[in-house]
Amino acid sequence: xxxxxxxxxxxxxxxxxxxxxxxxxxxxxxxxxGLIGMLIRFTMQQQAKHIDTYMHDPVVYRVVADPxxxxxxxxxVNHRLLYRQALVPFILGFASLLFYLIYAGATxxxxxxxxxxxxxxxxxxxxxxxxxxxxxxxxxLLTRWPDLxxxxxxxxxxxxxxxxxxxxxxxxxxxxxxxxxxxARFLMINRRSxxxxxxxxxxxxxxxxxxxxxxxxxPVNNPINSQIPPSNxxxx
Amino acid sequence: MFKxxxxxxxxxxxxxxxxxxxxxxxxxxxxxxxxxxxxxxxYGIGVCIIEFFAGTIRFFQGKEPFPPxxxxxxxxxxxxxxxxxxxxxxxxVAPSPANPAGPSTVYVQQNYYNGQHPANGSTPTxxxxxxxxxxxxxxxDQRPQPPLIDVTGQANPALNQPSAPQIPANPPSNNSxxxxxxxxxxxxxxxxxx
Numbered sequence: 001x002x003x004x005x006x007x008x009x010x011x012x013x014x015x016x017x018x019x020x021x022x023x024x025x026x027x028x029x030x031x032x033x034g035l036i037g038m039l040i041r042f043t044m045q046q047q048a049k050h051i052d053t054y055m056h057d058p059v060v061y062r063v064v065a066d067p068x069x070x071x072x073x074x075x076x077v078n079h080r081l082l083y084r085q086a087l088v089p090f091i092l093g094f095a096s097l098l099f100y101l102i103y104a105g106a107t108x109x110x111x112x113x114x115x116x117x118x119x120x121x122x123x124x125x126x127x128x129x130x131x132x133x134x135x136x137x138x139x140x141l142l143t144r145w146p147d148l149x150x151x152x153x154x155x156x157x158x159x160x161x162x163x164x165x166x167x168x169x170x171x172x173x174x175x176x177x178x179x180x181x182x183x184a185r186f187l188m189i190n191r192r193s194x195x196x197x198x199x200x201x202x203x204x205x206x207x208x209x210x211x212x213x214x215x216x217x218x219p220v221n222n223p224i225n226s227q228i229p230p231s232n233x234x235x236x
Numbered sequence: 237m238f239k240x241x242x243x244x245x246x247x248x249x250x251x252x253x254x255x256x257x258x259x260x261x262x263x264x265x266x267x268x269x270x271x272x273x274x275x276x277x278x279y280g281i282g283v284c285i286i287e288f289f290a291g292t293i294r295f296f297q298g299k300e301p302f303p304p305x306x307x308x309x310x311x312x313x314x315x316x317x318x319x320x321x322x323x324x325x326x327x328x329v330a331p332s333p334a335n336p337a338g339p340s341t342v343y344v345q346q347n348y349y350n351g352q353h354p355a356n357g358s359t360p361t362x363x364x365x366x367x368x369x370x371x372x373x374x375x376x377d378q379r380p381q382p383p384l385i386d387v388t389g390q391a392n393p394a395l396n397q398p399s400a401p402q403i404p405a406n407p408p409s410n411n412s413x414x415x416x417x418x419x420x421x422x423x424x425x426x427x428x429x430x
């Protein structure tokens with residue numbers, strides 16, 4: 001309480017308003033980040049479930065019967081899935097590279113500002129205007145939204161940038177999503193290899209399973225999928 | 237059920253604080269997460285290059301670029317065996333032809349009659365008569381038949397092949413035997429005659 005009083009005394013009215021705004025912005029920023037993180041996590045969970053489609057039958061039919069084999073088989077499947085999914089961004093990237101080489105070779109301009117040219121399609125603001133910033137306890141903060149610098153003005157001379165930059169961005173984002181799915185499946189394979197071969201003694205009592213003459217009885221619960229014949233494959 | 241969903245969708249203070257805390261955690265671990273993503277990206281590019289070359293080499297060796305893994309093949313085999321066990325049919329033996337048909341295989345159809353061989357002039361040894369079962373489920377004997385005289389003047393000899401005897405839809409009645417067998421004397425239930 002004394003700390004708050006100290007802040008109350010030492011800050012001017014303008015500083016106090018600025019601090020309240022700063023706190024609200026920070027809280028909203030963290031909440032937004034948390035929501036984005038939760039969205040990414042949910043997406044990864046959905047992507048990870050995809051590996052179960054490929055791992056289900058070999059496990060249920062007892063072809064894959066131990067954690068090491070499960071991981072090995074899972075990673076082989078995961079590599080093939082990655083290759084198949086990454087074909088699209090690779091083809092896009094290769095096409096953009098080919099386009100760039102042909103265009104730059106034909107025009108002789110190998111170091112153009114493609115991203116700068118592409119920004120002519122969007123609004124730009126005067127972010128370098130010093131009057132929109134203020135110092136607050138040594139930290140530079142934005143005090144107001146900057147003025148508009150340029151409106152969208154497409155230029156025919158920049159047509160190559162309008163093709164190349166979207167191609168590059170799509171390729172990068174697509175490949176990142178594919179890698180995220182690969183990472184999610186990688187984690188799921190490791191988790192499943194630990195859980196599906198797990199033996200638990202939770203709820204088990206040694207003496208409750210003894211017969212009348214000290215003979216252990218069979219487990220009460222039959223194994224799941226008992227109708228499936230055992231595999232003839234020797235253990236690896 | 238509906239109330240639970242409604243409760244989940246409500247924005248409570250706990251959820252607000254949880255999102256806030258998660259945001260803080262993600263901010264702190266963002267460099268680490270990005271580094272892991274970049275590492276996996278580089279590793280993924282390497283995996284893709286290796287898979288590409290492995291598939292290409294297999295393709296030019298005349299094999300399938302990405303053949304099914306042996307685990308998947310084994311599962312398919314077990315499923316097939318289960319299906320056959322349920323249907324009660326024996327498992328078919330996998331055909332292994334010594335010289336499988338391919339694009340370079342040449343089929344030669346013999347269009348000459350069973351007489352002299354045009355190549356060496358010798359009479360070929362008669363092969364054992366086949367026992368074909370036609371699509372009409374009748375057995376057709378294709379051994380040499382006595383010559384037929386074509387009186388119809390049709391050009392196509394295939395139309396003059398003897399066909400299988402037709403089974404009448406209505407079998408002959410027992411009345412036709414009435415003159416030969418005394419049915420009434422053997423029938424314990426009695427016949428129509430007294």
